[in-house]
Amino acid sequence: MTTAAGHGQADAGHHGLSFVRKYIFSTDHKIIGIQFLFMSLFFLLVGGLMAMMIRWQLGYPGQPLPGGGGLPETMAPGGVILPEFYNSLVTMHGTFMVFFAIMPLLVGVYANYLIPLKIGAPDMAFPRINMASFWIAFVAGLIMLAGFFVAGGHAAAGWTSYAPLSARPDLSGVHMGQVLWLVSLIVLGLSSILGALNYITTIINMRAPGMHWFRMPLSIWSLFITAILVLLAMPILSGALIMLLFDQTLGTSFFSPPEGGQPLLWQHLFWFFGHPEVYILILPAMGMVSDIIANGSRKPIFGYHSMVYAIAAIAFLGWLVWGHHMFQSGMNPMLGTTFMISTMVIAVPSAIKTFNWLGTLWRGNIRLHTPMLNALAFVSMFVIGGLSGIFMASTPVDIFIHDTYFIVAHIHYVLFGGSLFAIFAAIYFWYPKMFGRMMSERLGKVHFALTFVFYNLTFFPMHFLGMGGHMRRIYDPSEYEFMQGMQGTNTLISIAAFLLLASQAPFMWNFFWSLWKGAKAPDNPWEDNGLEWTVPSPPPHGNFAKTPTVYHGPYEFASPLVTEDYLPQSRPVPGAGGRAAS
């Protein structure tokens, strides 16, 4: 009773829509995905620029920021960044990157764009809720930006906003900024939950005929499981944020000790959300990379079923490890041991994924197009980030490296080296479908090479800073004698970081130039098997002229049954499908 047929075709009266209904308050999942794309790239840039200010201060402590003379006295008098502004910058860099850049890029852009197209549905189950989800996120972004313009400055307690610093204006000097930070994330949480329930419902109920669970591309699997994580983790954050907001404004005492509140409770709630959150930031990346690596290798993904189970295992175990952020927090040390073991175990499904990617490359026929290059960078860099996680997972080692730059290195290896490279790969891969134009391969490769080099020059030395004991969130390391010898490394990192930002210029140029001037994209430029490549680029409203039927798994590259080295999911070939069809 609820097959795709029940949803019918939505392509009616599209031409009659006004510009506003078509591009602004659109209910078309593809437009909404593109809206999310522009919004989150903007916030990515904002977060990147804040990183540059952070790096300036750390590379050249106390010297006026070039062009920083225009900043208000309360932030950087004469262009010299103040400690309170530095703390706001770090907080907002983390916040924007995690909540307004990477998360919407993965879960806003690609979940929206790919789910209906890849499962053969005309749109999301609830198009209007989908539209609301975007606009609510947009409002959240505005609220977050507004925090820079209020008295007392923006929130400055770190993206983790540990109480009681974040709960007590008398101790932090920040009130309105923290309140706006809280409100913005509560609003964003609502947006994410609405998005997630849409994705889950759509994937469960609207798959095209023949699209069994085990015929779904890994990108869809990972987005599905990610949506479940979002659905169940975000409300925990919302609840915690609301209580913190009340501590700030109504005089409640959840997290402030004088009235009996528990500072550690905030950390438990935050990380009970926070660790699933970091997997929200990596699982979709892993899924899309799997699609792209199979495509680039022209070979079926190695171990499809175990890939699916590994995603599920990571997601489930992700709920049991939150305490690894709290080893040194004063949490019961015996809990620490438990959390250590569960954390270590997460390396196992991650290993499965890594080796299966390698297995996919093995005896392939590898085409090094730009998406593939970025996907390979994902694999090699995520491994570094994941392996550095093992150091921190070991409780005794974490005693030393907790809250040092070792952690900062880990963050950026998994989030930039992992998520962001995967996002670059996805942008290059699906851009032709989204905009109907090809991006320049040459510029793409230049962008990739420069980014890869300067990214490593920026973040790899941070491991050494961390090993030297360099603490994080430090405005001026020269206050400590033991860190004075590290100034050279810090300056080197900063220079590499500036070049890293500069390396994004070819990307931005490529992105905007190709919108108008890129070569017209064919339906299936990468010779891929997914259903999205069977429709025109860009796909019309309603996606499929006729509900497609799926005959086999998504990775039938090099199938001996056909002469081409790819086999679209909707092309009937008896006997095709290998294990993925079972």
Added chain:
Amino acid sequence: MQWLPPQASTYAGDIDFMFWVILVITGIAFVVVEAALLVFLIRYRHRPGRRAHYTHGNTTAEVIWTAVPAVTMIALGIWSGRVWAEIKDRDRMPTDAFEVAIEAKQFEWTVTYPGPDGVLGTSDDFAVRNQLHVPVNRPVKIHLTAEDVIHSFFVPEFRIKQDAVPGMTIPVWFEATAMGQFEIGCAELCGLGHYRMRGVVTVHADDDLDLWLSAQTADEEAGT
């Protein structure tokens, strides 16, 4: 660039050893993965007329690369747990330790010493700002707390770090093995002065510490 700082406490060596063990394990994993990646990229790069090998996987291979990390990780976890318990288990802390209390607040460390009677929490206790004086080769136990927000007590050379949380008193111990001065850092963001919340530990020979302590008490008395 530098490696780990000099070791100056009894368990610094244990922690560093774990660090190296993990570096070796992860180093092997790293080399295997990246080498395989590069080799495959070169050997199996696209060539005209080439067609990829059609396979959906290999159960034996998958079992191996699931089992090997699983065993390694669990072993590593159990081993780490031992070292951890030695350092942080609250029931196993040394009992014959030199005890002090530290209260962290924005942006300083107030160290309370037991005074002449050698017992904390009595009226002859005295407090000093940002100066922790301890004996060498004798366990030191700190009762760590905070007045306002969360701070974190960190001495790199001792490899000790412990958050100081308002409303909680958390025991921390270490045994210094080298004399001299070391810096105390605050490792938890605690406000705008977080970056300069610096203190100093001075590790004395036993008699020196007594001298210092009695000098302090004398000052106290002279002051009152």
Added chain:
Amino acid sequence: MATTEHKHPNYMAIWAWLAGLTVAEVLVATLSHIPRHWLVLALLVMAIWKALLVALYFMHLRFEPRRLWPIVLAPLPLAVIMVMVILQEF
């Protein structure tokens, strides 16, 4: 869309149960001579009983396809894990 197969359960009977249990709860809570943990246990059992009545009959979970159950039940273990682990702090 097909109509629901099941015939409606006796809603008024459920209502009577709920009302009765509520009264019972309020009365039990006033008993001061039984040990507190028994009292808490009794109250919790009655609360869960009521919650189940609402979920199974008013939300007719009993009559839904079994495939819906995992979706409904998924959050519960997580909720329990979270609270139980944090309680280890004390």
Added chain:
Amino acid sequence: MSHAMATNAGTAFEPGAGVYDKKLGMWVFLGSEVMFFTALIGTYIVLRFGAAETWPLPSSVLNIPVTAVNTFILICSSVSMVKAYAAAVEGNGKGLRFWLLITVLGGATFVGVQVYEYMQLVGHGFAPSSGLFGSTFYTMTGFHGFHVSMGVICMSWVTVQAHRGKYDNGRYEGVETIGLYWHFVDLVWIILFTIVYLI
């Protein structure tokens, strides 16, 4: 049409959870609501355990009889909701509109009584800033009240729609979906009433 195609595809194929989108979407949403209340209730449990000796006896602060009556009202509104749903399934438009109205009134009464309760409590000096009990009490019951209020607003809209005939002829899906939300909010209250007021 889809079943014919499914046979083409080789294996028997039935997508979905076996329920229509709106209902599935609502259940999924309620999953997230469970986690939201887990955060609030979990906090309450943890803080209360941590301060077991100093925690006031609820009945020494709160007015149990009034709230017990209020609980009864909310339970009644759940019954009227389910009656409305039954009427919608049977295509009984008149019954549907009647029971929906009762439900809206029940919910509104509940919120009204809660506001009255808050005013009384604050008058006696028990406010959100009154220690941990005040903090947790107002946050939990306040967010529950907020949910009821949202329910009342949505339910009023459903009532208006019912008058316009949207649910006639057995098109009960909208009523059933909002009903799920309504019962869930009732269910949360059942838990809250016990653990906050009685224990």
